[in-house]
Amino acid sequence: MKRILLSRPMPPATIRAAEALFEVEIRNSIKPMTPAEIRSGLAVFDGMMLTLGDVVTAEALQDFGRPRCKMLANFGVGYNHIDTEACRAHGVTVSNTPGAVTDATADVALTLILMTCRRAGEAERLVRSGKWEGWHPTQMLGTHVSGRKLGVIGMGRIGQAVAQRCHFGFGMEVGYFNRSAKDLALPAQRFDSLTDMAGWADVLVVAVPASDETHHLVDAAVLGAMQPHGVLVNIARGDIVEEAALIAALQSGQIGGVGLDVYEFEPKVPAALIAQENAVLLPHLGTAALDIREDMGAMAVENLRAHFAGEAVPNQVN
Numbered sequence: 001m002k003r004i005l006l007s008r009p010m011p012p013a014t015i016r017a018a019e020a021l022f023e024v025e026i027r028n029s030i031k032p033m034t035p036a037e038i039r040s041g042l043a044v045f046d047g048m049m050l051t052l053g054d055v056v057t058a059e060a061l062q063d064f065g066r067p068r069c070k071m072l073a074n075f076g077v078g079y080n081h082i083d084t085e086a087c088r089a090h091g092v093t094v095s096n097t098p099g100a101v102t103d104a105t106a107d108v109a110l111t112l113i114l115m116t117c118r119r120a121g122e123a124e125r126l127v128r129s130g131k132w133e134g135w136h137p138t139q140m141l142g143t144h145v146s147g148r149k150l151g152v153i154g155m156g157r158i159g160q161a162v163a164q165r166c167h168f169g170f171g172m173e174v175g176y177f178n179r180s181a182k183d184l185a186l187p188a189q190r191f192d193s194l195t196d197m198a199g200w201a202d203v204l205v206v207a208v209p210a211s212d213e214t215h216h217l218v219d220a221a222v223l224g225a226m227q228p229h230g231v232l233v234n235i236a237r238g239d240i241v242e243e244a245a246l247i248a249a250l251q252s253g254q255i256g257g258v259g260l261d262v263y264e265f266e267p268k269v270p271a272a273l274i275a276q277e278n279a280v281l282l283p284h285l286g287t288a289a290l291d292i293r294e295d296m297g298a299m300a301v302e303n304l305r306a307h308f309a310g311e312a313v314p315n316q317v318n
């Protein structure tokens with residue numbers, strides 16, 4: 001039987017599915033694996049189910065020609081924590097869990113759009129503080145969402161699911177910035193320039209994968225192009241947005257607000273961001289629903305099974 005590590009406690013259904021096929025060890029920690037744990041895992045397991053934060057670098061692999069570990073099944077769609085090229089060079093297959101995460105993450109993007117535009121976080125804090133003085137015509141006026149303009153950065157699975165919700169549900173006009181043109185199920189304007197789209201949109205949603213190319217893609221220039229009521233939402237990865245520039249843009253009133261599910265130095269959230277009333281801050285909740293996590297686990301186990309059965313791995317990424 002192949003020996004598999006699950007890098008975190010997983011939903012019971014995922015554990016059962018893995019245990020039906022493999023000799024399974026479950027790492028009893030909710031923290032990411034350390035570099036030393038990754039190195040020893042590569043040496044002693046045949047495969048590992050990793051997740052975000054479990055960083056696999058070329059350096060971790062350099063001591064091995066071919067490590068014992070031949071398969072890294074990522075629990076999640078984003079695999080920017082794994083050097084997939086280095087894995088390929090060392091004979092390690094990497095897979096992810098696309099699709100299972102799409103709707104849940106798009107739902108959280110909508111939560112952030114609505115909460116940020118309509119100041120729901122700030123309003124909830126007001127009620128809980130006991131200082132609410134009652135309705136009046138100019139109380140806590142936000143940005144009306146219906147009929148506004150949505151700019152999507154990264155029009156892939158999640159970007160399209162966000163666009164569909166916004167267009168068909170809220171009558172929003174859609175623009176997108178993507179490295180290639182997309183054949184879409186809704187009318188949408190493609191922008192070649194991200195700053196042009198930032199100036200056009202009322203709501204800008206980041207849904208592009210993290211990579212060397214997208215690191216700090218949303219920088220001071222993009223934030224500077226946004227309208228003063230413009231809202232930025234990031235459900236992708238924290239380092240796509242230059243957090244220091246974002247804080248400066250919020251502090252100076254350059255943008256209207258921000259809704260974040262992810263952070264540049266996650267799980268660290270800067271005090272300056274927490275101090276901003278117009279920042280809605282969620283703890284990477286995108287896929288946090290049991291059935292979604294079970295679907296992700298089922299995909300990850302199936303990727304492992306296929307690999308060790310000598311079949312094509314359904315969601316191989318390298």
Ligand SMILES: NC(=O)C1=CN([C@@H]2O[C@H](COP(=O)(O)OP(=O)(O)OC[C@H]3O[C@@H](n4cnc5c(N)ncnc54)[C@H](O)[C@@H]3O)[C@@H](O)[C@H]2O)C=CC1
Nearest residue numbers: 078101105154155156157158178179209213235236286287
């Ligand atoms: N907050 C959360 O819990 C979650 C976050 N995510 C993040 O969302 C990301 C997107 O997921 P999917 O939509 O499934 O990915 P996807 O691969 O379907 O879509 C990504 C899109 O970005 C485009 N793109 C890639 N690099 C680009 C670049 N340099 N410039 C412009 N466009 C570029 C691609 O052409 C594609 O259309 C994941 O990589 C992950 O980091 C995913 C799931 C949950």
Ligand SMILES: O=C(O)C(=O)CO
Nearest residue numbers: 052076077078101287
């Ligand atoms: O799937 C991902 O990439 C996540 O961020 C968590 O589900």
